[in-house]
Amino acid sequence: MTKEAKTAVIIPAAGSGKRMGGGIPKQYGNLGGMSILARTVKAFADLNEIHQISIVTNEDYLERCRLELKNLGLMSKVREILTGGQERQDSIYRAIQRLPEDVDLVLVHDGVRPFVTGEVIRRTIEAAKLHGAAVAAVPVKDTIKMAEENLLTKTLDRRSLYSVQTPQGFRKDLLVHAYDEAYRKNYYGTDDAVLVEKVGEKVHIVKGDYNNIKITTMEDIVFGEAILGGWIENSRSIGFSSLDDIKMEPEEAAPGEEGETRIGTGYDVHKLVRGRKLILGGVEIPFERGLLGHSDADVLTHAVMDALLGAAALGDIGKHFPDTDEKYRGISSITLLEVVGSMLTSKGYCIVNIDATVVAQKPKIAPHISDMISIMARALKMEEKRINIKGTTTEKLGFCGRGEGIAAQASVLIKRRI
Ligand SMILES: Nc1ccn([C@@H]2O[C@H](COP(=O)(O)OP(=O)(O)OP(=O)(O)O)[C@@H](O)[C@H]2O)c(=O)n1
Numbered sequence: 001m002t003k004e005a006k007t008a009v010i011i012p013a014a015g016s017g018k019r020m021g022g023g024i025p026k027q028y029g030n031l032g033g034m035s036i037l038a039r040t041v042k043a044f045a046d047l048n049e050i051h052q053i054s055i056v057t058n059e060d061y062l063e064r065c066r067l068e069l070k071n072l073g074l075m076s077k078v079r080e081i082l083t084g085g086q087e088r089q090d091s092i093y094r095a096i097q098r099l100p101e102d103v104d105l106v107l108v109h110d111g112v113r114p115f116v117t118g119e120v121i122r123r124t125i126e127a128a129k130l131h132g133a134a135v136a137a138v139p140v141k142d143t144i145k146m147a148e149e150n151l152l153t154k155t156l157d158r159r160s161l162y163s164v165q166t167p168q169g170f171r172k173d174l175l176v177h178a179y180d181e182a183y184r185k186n187y188y189g190t191d192d193a194v195l196v197e198k199v200g201e202k203v204h205i206v207k208g209d210y211n212n213i214k215i216t217t218m219e220d221i222v223f224g225e226a227i228l229g230g231w232i233e234n235s236r237s238i239g240f241s242s243l244d245d246i247k248m249e250p251e252e253a254a255p256g257e258e259g260e261t262r263i264g265t266g267y268d269v270h271k272l273v274r275g276r277k278l279i280l281g282g283v284e285i286p287f288e289r290g291l292l293g294h295s296d297a298d299v300l301t302h303a304v305m306d307a308l309l310g311a312a313a314l315g316d317i318g319k320h321f322p323d324t325d326e327k328y329r330g331i332s333s334i335t336l337l338e339v340v341g342s343m344l345t346s347k348g349y350c351i352v353n354i355d356a357t358v359v360a361q362k363p364k365i366a367p368h369i370s371d372m373i374s375i376m377a378r379a380l381k382m383e384e385k386r387i388n389i390k391g392t393t394t395e396k397l398g399f400c401g402r403g404e405g406i407a408a409q410a411s412v413l414i415k416r417r418i
């Protein structure tokens, strides 16, 4: 699926909030000057990657919902506000059945998870584009046990347990099929992924956020106020750790490998042709020609990925993202870079630094370098100061000098941290 995939969000907000209690459904409770639901809608409305929003809510609150969103200027992407059903699943199914033809990807996000970040949403979108189904999740922190009649029966292995959140993102056809099957066979799930699992499809995990809480009981309001009040940020500033510092899939290093440093190099060339965009380091550079390739042909990002994979002895991009696979046609190389970053993280590596050179007679690279660095640093979840990008010409010599193509090379240093 290409990066232009049309993405819709369904926000179920039709629950009665039995566990919270109180006089109004919790999604209409006030959190820092706006309702919990409005805060949730804003998180999606603010993102360019989101094209339309369907909200499902309680019949008596339809008008209130519309008015608040209108007053906050949040209606522009809202396609419709519908009345919900008996269960969360029923509410979502109502919206699914009304999705327009041209939607490619669907995210489902609880109306009562107002602290979802753009990063988590983007990660879910990219993984859903790549794999068809993806959910945000965080590793559990407690030991989880099973019990019957107040007696423990089993202790589960925490290393394979995750607390699953929303957004949950799916290719539309997959989600529609999973929901249709659930109603045909008459089963219910507590999330959307389980319905997709039941039709035999794989659902991938992306890193969620411990702040992305579902406001369920009164204590969650207290956590919510703490998040809004900046407590989490303050704690981070004094060196406390959050999920960003924790690996999702830790893998034990072989004895003696801890702290091992490794280097990798990457080199790539693409031809310049008319009628294509020129993308380098995730930045679209205005130029009369662009690079030809199966993906977006971002030669710089390809060289960096090859260097990273090489350093970790994981092969090369051709092995992981073959140009014979339609799934990668037109894909953003930055999406692939995120995948490569996760592969290194799961092997226990962190990236010490990246140094890369773009070899192009034209256009000038220098004005775009800082944008390239910030896009790549975000994709690899590393500090910008650890990335260096340079541009050079070949004094009009060779294929780069004649403007027939652009080359890039990269060197990286990685280090085992476990
Ligand atoms: N029939 C329902 C039930 C739930 N939801 C929505 O699904 C999300 C997650 O559900 P939950 O936290 O369980 O909300 P409630 O069902 O309202 O809570 P409770 O189970 O305590 O009644 C919420 O945004 C909720 O409004 C919905 O759209 N339709």
Ligand SMILES: C[C@](O)(CO)[C@H](O)COP(=O)(O)O
Residues within 6 Å of the ligand: 088, 110, 163, 164, 165, 166, 190, 191, 192, 214, 216
């Ligand atoms: C979808 C969900 O938020 C994932 O954690 C959760 O399963 C919703 O459950 P609820 O019982 O409707 O709160």
